[in-house]
Amino acid sequence: MVRRSFAFALADKVSVVLMSIITMAIVSRILTPAEVGLFLVASTIVILIEAFRDFGIGTFLIREPDLAPRLVRTAVTIITCMSLVLGGLALFGAETLAQFYADPKLAGLIRIAALAFLVAPISTPLLALLRRDMAFGAVAAINVAAGLANASMTIGLALAGYGPFSLVWGSVLAACVTAVGAVICRPLWWIFVPTLRDWRLVVPFGAWSSIVTLLGMLFDAFPRLILGRVLGFGAVGLFARAISLSQLPDRLILSAVQPVLLPALASHARDNGTLKAPFLMGLSYISGLQWPALAMIAVLADPIVRLLLGPQWLEVVPLVRIVALAFFCLFPVYLCYPVLVTLGRVRDMAVAMMIALPPCFLIMLGASRFGLHVMALSLFLTGPIQVITVMIFVRRKVPFAWAELGLVLLRSGGVTLVTVALPAVIVLAVGSWNALSGLSTVLAIIGAAIGWVAGLQMMRHPLSQELGAARSFLRAKVPLIWWVRQP
DSSP states (O other), X not given: OHHHHHHHHHHHXXXXXXXXXXXXXXXXXXXXXXXXXXXXXXXXXXXXXXXXXXXXXXXXXXXXXXXXXXXXXXXXXXXXXXXXXXXXXXXXXXXXXXXXXXXXXXXXXXXXXXXXXXXXXXXXXXXXXXXXXXXXXXXXXXXXXXHHHHHHHHHHHHHTTOTHHHHHHHHHHHHHHHHHHHHHHOOOGGGGSOOOTTHHHHHHHHHHHHHHHHHHHHHHHHHHHHHHHHTOHHHHHHHHHHHHHHTHHHHHTGGGHHHHHHHHHHHHHHTTOOSHHHHHHHHHHHHHHHHHHHHHHHHTHHHHHHHHTOGGGTTHXXXXXXXXXXXXXXXXXHHHHHHHHHTTOHHHHHHHHHHHHHHHHHHHHHXXXXXXXXXXXXXXXXXXXXXXXXXXXXHHHSOOOHHHHHHHHHHHHHHHHHHHHHHXXXXXXXXXXXXXOHHHHHHHHHHHHHHHHHHHHHTTOTHHHHHHHHHHHHHHHOOOGGGSOOO
C-alpha cells in the first residue's frame, strides 16, 4: 500500500514539477529578474499569512486516530473562519506593505493572491481526507489538473504582456481547480455544516502546528523579504531562482515522500510500532536520492541555468553551486516533522524551531549587507543550526545511536562520490565546468546515472533493494522482447 501510494505521489509531483519547470523556462525568458522578484515577494507575504489560515487542519485530519463527523465539521468551520479573517487582512493591508517596499504594484499582486483564500476551506479538508485514506491517485489527478491550469494561465498572460500579474493569476486559477477537483473526488457536503463543539480538540493542535508552519516558512522566506528591502527585487529574483533550481531534487522526488509519510507513519504508530527503523530507513532513502542529485546540480549549474532560465540569468550560476552544496545538510527535514506529529509532539517541533531560527535570522540579516554570494554562503551556517536542533528533539522520542546515523551518512556519501566520478572526469577533460557543451553535458548525466546505480550496489545501500523491486515490477508489467525466453 505504501509503495503504491508513493508511486502515485511521485507521479503527481514529477508531473507538476515538470510543468512548473517548463513554465519557469518560458516565463524567465519573458519577465525580468526584477518582475519575478516582485511576484515572489508578494507570494511570500501571502504564504506567510496562509500559514495561520491553514491552522494545521490538514495534518490534524490525517493524524487524528478517532475522526468523528462532528470533529471534522469543527475543523472545517475553524479553517473557514481563519480564511475569511486573514483574507480580509491581506486585502486591507496590501497598501501598507506596498509602501514599505516602495512599489505600488505589490498591493495589486497581494490582493489578487488573497483570492485563493476563498476556496482553501473547500480544498484543504477534502484533500486531507483523501490522503488519510491513502487515495493518492485522486490527489495526483487533482494536482496535475491544477498544474496544467496554472501553467496555461501563467504562460498565456505572460505572452500577452501582463508581467508579474500573470504568475499570480495562474496561482489563483490553480487554487480554484484544486477545490473543484477535491469536491468531485470527495463530495462530502456534510463537513461544511458549521459547528465549534469540538474546538478544544482542534485549537491546541492547530496553534502549535501553525507556529511550526510559520517558522518554517519564515526561514524560507526571510532571505526574499530582506533582499527585497536591502538589494531590490532583482536580487530577490536571482536568489530565489538559485533556491528553486537547487530544490529540483526535493520537488521532483522528495516532495512525493512527505504526503505519504504522515499517513503511513500514523498508521504504523496506531499499530504500536516503533518508529526507529522507519526513521533511519527514511533518512537513508532521502540522502541516497538527494545528495547525488544536489552534487550533479552543482556540477551542471551552467548548462541547467542556460536551458531553464536563459542567458539573462547567468548571474545565478555561482549562486546555484553554493546553494546546492549547502542543501546537503537538510535531508532530515522531510522526516522530522512527520515523526513528531505522529508521536503527538508537534509542540517539540515548534520549540526546536523557535530555538534555531533567531540565530539563523541574525546570520542572514548580517549576510545580506554583503551581497548575494555571502547570503548564499550563510546557508552553510543556518542549515546545520536548524537541522541539529530539530534532530536533538527527535532523538528524545525516537532513540537511535549516532553510529547508526553515521552508517546511513557513510553509505549515501559513498553513493554520491561514485555518482559524480565520471562527470568530474568529463569536467576535467573539458577544462572548465562553465564550458560544458551539449554533448559533454549529456555524457555527464549518463555517467552520473551509471555511477549512481553502481554506487548503490557497491555501498549496499537500501535503495538498491528498491531498484530490484522496480525491475521485477517492470518485468511483470512491460513485455519487452528481450525478456522473452526462446524455447
